Amino acid sequence: MNKKSLQGKRIAFLATDGFEQVELTKPWEAVKEAGAEVVLVSPKDGSIQGMHHDEKGDTFEVNQSVHTASAENFDGLVLPGGVANPDSLRTCEDSVSFIRDFFKQHKPVAAICHGPWTLIEADVVRGRTVTSWPSLKTDLKNAGADWVDKECVCDEGLVTSRYPDDLPAFCKKAVEEFAEGRHAKQTV
Known part of the structure; x- marks a missing residue:
């Protein structure tokens, strides 16, 4: 992938306190290195707390409130x-x-580990093939997804991975999908 394949693009990272730090920082670095502007969006103002599994990590400054952010x-x-x-x-x-x-606008979304929990609530996994942290398997299946145990899965612009060990494949595929852009077949 071209080092500047995302030049001129803006990618949102949605998180709040308790996010797995490496699952934000590694994709952030990959997307930024590919030339995109990265924006940390959160329902919380100020800073949010990262975690290294069950230990506190660093805090990160929020760039924009989700209450005023628009996928557009x-x-x-x-x-x-x-x-x-x-x-x-x-x-x-x-x-x-x-x-x-993002799904209504057919834009690519990348979710890792427990991140797909939010996709269930948004009702956007029905009929899609996804992966996640293994404990979400039943939740995702009950929401209508086809859950598979793979390092990285891409289904019409939706990129999912299981855990931090999958980050190299996750980051690579996310950058590819963000570079490709709009997904006409992606549905809500």
């Missing part, structure tokens, strides 16, 4: 995992609407 202003979305992060995001209607709007 972005070319793609990354949803990091961690247990507390997506569990909190899926109870925030503005976060759920923000995610759903």
Whole structure:
């Protein structure tokens, strides 16, 4: 992939306290290295707390509130995992609407680990092939997804991976999908 394949694109990273730090920082670096502008969006103002599994990591400054953010202003979305992060995001209607709007606008979305929990709440996994942290398998199947145990799955612009060990494949595929852009067959 061209080092500047995302030149001129804006990619949102939606997270709140409790996100798995490496699942934000590695994709952030890959997307930025490919030339995109990266924007940390959150329902929380100020800074949010990263985690290294169950230990506190670093804090990160939020660039934009999800309450004022619009999918129209972005070319793609990354949803990091961690247990507390997506569990909190899926109870925030503005976060759920923000995610759903990327699908309505046929824009690529990349979710890793527990990140797909938010996709269930947005009702965008029915009929799609996805992967995730193994404990989400039943939730995703109950929401109508075809869950598979693979390093990285891409279904019409929706990129999913299981856990931090999958980050190299996840980052590569996310950058490819963001470079490709709009997915005409992607549906809500």
